[in-house]
Amino acid sequence: MNMDQLKRQAAARALEEVRDGMQLGLGTGSTAKHFVELLGERVAAGLKVVGVPTSEATRADAERCGVPLTTLDEIDHLDITVDGADEIDPELNLIKGGGGALLREKIVAAASDRMIVIADDTKWVPTLGKFPLPVEVIPFGLGATRRAIEKAFAECGVSGQMAVRKDTGGHVFVTDGGHWIVDAQLGRIVNPPGLAKALSAIPGVVEHGLFIGLASSAVLAGGEGIRVIERRKPKGDLE
16 A cells, blocks of 8 residues: 555545534645545535635645635634644654645644544654754744744754755745745754744744644554554643
C-alpha cells in the first residue's frame, strides 16, 4: 500500500466521526485533501454539514467537491476539525505548517470542540523537531524578529539554522495572510510547550507551527492498519 492510500485510509476513518448537522473545520495539505474529497462524496449522498476551510487551496477543493462552506464570522464554534500534521508526538503535540497554512489552521482548531489529526504513521515521532519548525512572521523588521527568535531558542535549549521559505520559483513564499515564514532546523525540541510560549511572546511573530493541547485524537494509517490515539489530557491543558 503506498503513502497516498494510507493517507486516504486515515481520512476515511476520521469521516466516521462526522454526523449530520455538524460544523467542520477543513484542514490543509495532502491528507486533509483526501478528507475533503471523501466528505464531498457523503454530501452528495445527502449528508448535511458545513465547513470552514483553513486555506484558499482547501476552499477551492471544498467548492469543487460540493461541500457547503461558511466562516467563523457566521458561526460561533466548530464541532470537529480534521487536519493533517508534519509531526505528532506521544502527547499529541504537533508540528504543522509545512503547507504554509498554520495561522488559519490554528485559528480553526482553537474554535473547535475536537481536533482529529489524520496522518500516515511516519508522522508519529518520539520527540518533535526533525521536521523544520515554521514560524510565520511579518516582513517588517525581520532582522529584529529573527534575533528575538534565536534568543527564544537559546533560552529553551534548542538551536539551528533558520531560513526564509521560498516558493518553487525561488521567490519568498507568502502566506494567505500576506506574511512570510521562517523555517527553523532544530532537530529536537525538548520542551514544546515552553518554546511555543516563548515564540508567541515575540513581536513580529504572527504564529508558529507548534500546536500544543489542541489535538484530541490522532488517526494513523500504516502497513498494519489504523491506530487511533486519544489525548491523555483535556484539550487546552498545556501543562
